[in-house]
Amino acid sequence: MKVSAPATIANFGPGFDVFGLCLDEPRDVIKVKESDEVMVEVEGFNVPEDPEKNVASISALALLKMLKAEMGFRMKIIKGIRPKSGLGSSGASALGGALALAKLLGVENRELIIKAALEGEKAASGSAHGDNIVPSLFGGFTILKSLSPLEVFKLDVSFKLVIVLPKVEVSTKRARAVLPRYVPLSDAVRNLALASALISALKEGDIEKAGKLLDDYLAIPYRKPLIPWFDNVRRAALESGAYGVSLSGSGPAMFALGEDLGDIGKAMVEAFENEGIGAEYFITKVGGGAKCSDV
Amino acid sequence: MKVSAPATIANFGPGFDVFGLCLDEPRDVIKVKESDEVMVEVEGFNVPEDPEKNVASISALALLKMLKAEMGFRMKIIKGIRPKSGLGSSGASALGGALALAKLLGVENRELIIKAALEGEKAASGSAHGDNIVPSLFGGFTILKSLSPLEVFKLDVSFKLVIVLPKVEVSTKRARAVLPRYVPLSDAVRNLALASALISALKEGDIEKAGKLLDDYLAIPYRKPLIPWFDNVRRAALESGAYGVSLSGSGPAMFALGEDLGDIGKAMVEAFENEGIGAEYFITKVGGGAKCSDV
CATH class of the missing domain: 3.30.230.10 (Ribosomal Protein S5; domain 2)
Known part of the structure; x- marks a missing residue:
């Protein structure tokens, strides 16, 4: 198998x-x-x-x-x-x-x-x-x-995206340990609105709209000390035309949605390098899940 | 006008x-x-x-x-x-x-x-x-x-629902004053999941699925002292076949989704009456928003 x-x-x-x-x-x-x-x-x-x-x-x-x-x-x-x-x-x-x-x-x-x-x-x-x-x-x-x-x-969605993988590690354990047990109700509401709107945009297949809804107030702000390069890489992606950009899981990988994914990936790699961190990018698409076959 | x-x-x-x-x-x-x-x-x-x-x-x-x-x-x-x-x-x-x-x-x-x-x-x-x-x-x-x-x-949605209006008042000011400034991150995540799934269900026009996603952990639990009858009326709705039921705004009105909306409405009115509160129900549908005309 x-x-x-x-x-x-x-x-x-x-x-x-x-x-x-x-x-x-x-x-x-x-x-x-x-x-x-x-x-x-x-x-x-x-x-x-x-x-x-x-x-x-x-x-x-x-x-x-x-x-x-x-x-x-x-x-x-x-x-x-x-x-x-x-x-x-x-x-x-x-x-x-x-x-x-x-x-x-x-x-x-x-x-x-x-x-x-x-x-x-x-x-x-x-x-x-x-x-x-x-x-x-x-x-x-x-x-x-x-x-x-x-x-x-x-949701059955179909789009391409760019992933940037820097040569650093972020411990998932630590990324979870820095999260607070309580968050402002106003932040819970902001994320709820973003998440709901994102589902609506994805259901409509509007990737540009979806990209503009990738903000997060529940996890990433608390994780900033573990990903001090985040804001600069994010800015580089947006400045090179990304619809939106965020962290993949608790990082260090980041992803971006946009049109010219190669340009965006290059800009993000460069931003990592400006922080003294080697990085590579690759373009992939939404996948269909695990596949099984008899060997 | x-x-x-x-x-x-x-x-x-x-x-x-x-x-x-x-x-x-x-x-x-x-x-x-x-x-x-x-x-x-x-x-x-x-x-x-x-x-x-x-x-x-x-x-x-x-x-x-x-x-x-x-x-x-x-x-x-x-x-x-x-x-x-x-x-x-x-x-x-x-x-x-x-x-x-x-x-x-x-x-x-x-x-x-x-x-x-x-x-x-x-x-x-x-x-x-x-x-x-x-x-x-x-x-x-x-x-x-x-x-x-x-x-x-x-979201353009189309369905009927039943509204139950009890003869009590809930002050919006007070309903807002009882809310905490901070909520458990786990509750923020639960609401986010419910809200996102609800949007997905509504986009698919699946009202039964949507009805099963009407729980709330951010506001209603804190408002329970202002709506001591809520759980009993909710139970009556579910027992009479409602897909789901919740508070409208900060109440006192409640609404339910389901098939036999008349039966559900009657059961909810009866549950209010068991609490010593008069109530009425009416069935309506999703509306198209404010209309303007020259007088």
């Missing part, structure tokens, strides 16, 4: 812990077959091969435990998503591991698969959040209302 | 201070003609006839001041929306007053009309909120992102 689980953008502007966008690229590919033992082999970006420490195998083992299935597996991970990039690297691996085992066992229950993947996500980032796992599974744009029971609203 | 300004439902479940729904009925009708003096005459529900205290004429005078127009007017108000009902009574009068004068003067600028109407709303409720004025002007379902500059996202 082979599963290809795509990278994702969590939060997507105003949708902290709720919105997720599935990307077409990059992807983690996870091949798995039944075995007497439990073994993990990794190609591509460096992640642990210890089955107790690898996010994909932790999720796979969690699924087996939930199903009370006693079996081993050999897992090969082609890790195409850079860890700690803000592109849902652990979420994709977690989903891929759980989904591969589920397919091997003929299990279709999405809620169960996500529940298992959350175990891997929790091990990687310290908290069991589904805002990368869910879009990586469903594809398109997702509104995560509830994990248990699983309530997801999916 | 004759303006008919409809009642509205502010908040509409999770959209505190952001969402508004325009109703087809009831309406305030405001007739106005140029005059040397400033005179207000009221029919229907009882509101002040003193031009300095009447919401519609305060808004009309505010518009004249903004336009530096020196003129008087005779205004006749047929007040069809019960004051302090939670159905945007002051918002409709405020909009009607400003809009009637604007039409008389050939002014089309919506932002200016709303700005003038906010003066009337402020006099009535103590704060200049636009979540009744905006849907009464635009019609349909509105997402109010910003008043200045005016940024409104309008």
Whole structure:
């Protein structure tokens, strides 16, 4: 069984812990077959091969435990998503591991698969959040209302976007630790208005309008000390014609919507370099979610 | 000039201070003609006839001041929306007053009309909120992102709903005073998810799904002491088959979505009566916004 689980953008502007966008690229590919033992082999970006420490195998083992299935597996991970990039690297691996085992066992229950993947996500980032796992599974744009029971609203959207990936890391644990427990009611209202308007714009396929609604008052302001370059890179994107720009998840990756995505990407890379941070950009499009095939 | 300004439902479940729904009925009708003096005459529900205290004429005078127009007017108000009902009574009068004068003067600028109407709303409720004025002007379902500059996202929706109006009053000032300045981030996220999913459901015309998304964690929980009957009336609505039910604005009116709206209305009226509160229900539909005509 082979599963290809795509990278994702969590939060997507105003949708902290709720919105997720599935990307077409990059992807983690996870091949798995039944075995007497439990073994993990990794190609591509460096992640642990210890089955107790690898996010994909932790999720796979969690699924087996939930199903009370006693079996081993050999897992090969082609890790195409850079860890700690803000592109849902652990979420994709977690989903891929759980989904591969589920397919091997003929299990279709999405809620169960996500529940298992959350175990891997929790091990990687310290908290069991589904805002990368869910879009990586469903594809398109997702509104995560509830994990248990699983309530997801999916929007079929289609557009290209530019992703800029700097050579720095932002710890998801730390990015979560800096958030306050209470926020001003006025900020809650502002994000609610932005998020609602964004859904309306996306439903209408108006990407320019959607791009202008990517502000956030719930998470990014508190995370600024961890991403001191954010405002300058954002400004560079807007000045080069981006409709809008924001952080992908808790960063460091950023994304922008616009017309001339290459120009925008170059301007953002340059802005990172002005901060003394190497960066690269790539253009991708909204993806259709994890794909499974018999090897 | 004759303006008919409809009642509205502010908040509409999770959209505190952001969402508004325009109703087809009831309406305030405001007739106005140029005059040397400033005179207000009221029919229907009882509101002040003193031009300095009447919401519609305060808004009309505010518009004249903004336009530096020196003129008087005779205004006749047929007040069809019960004051302090939670159905945007002051918002409709405020909009009607400003809009009637604007039409008389050939002014089309919506932002200016709303700005003038906010003066009337402020006099009535103590704060200049636009979540009744905006849907009464635009019609349909509105997402109010910003008043200045005016940024409104309008959804063309079409459905019937039942409104239950109890014989109690809730002071908008007090309903606002009980709100906290800070709310849990987790509640902000829950409302954001509900509100976003609601927009998605409304865009799809799925009223059953929309009805199931009318919960609120930002305002109603804090307002419970002012609406001690809320939970019982809500339960009665759901038990009689409502898809969902919530408070209209800060109440006391409530509304419900569902199939058998008459049955739901009766059950809600009965629940109010069990609390010792008289109530009536009526069924209406989404309205198209304020209408203007030459008298």
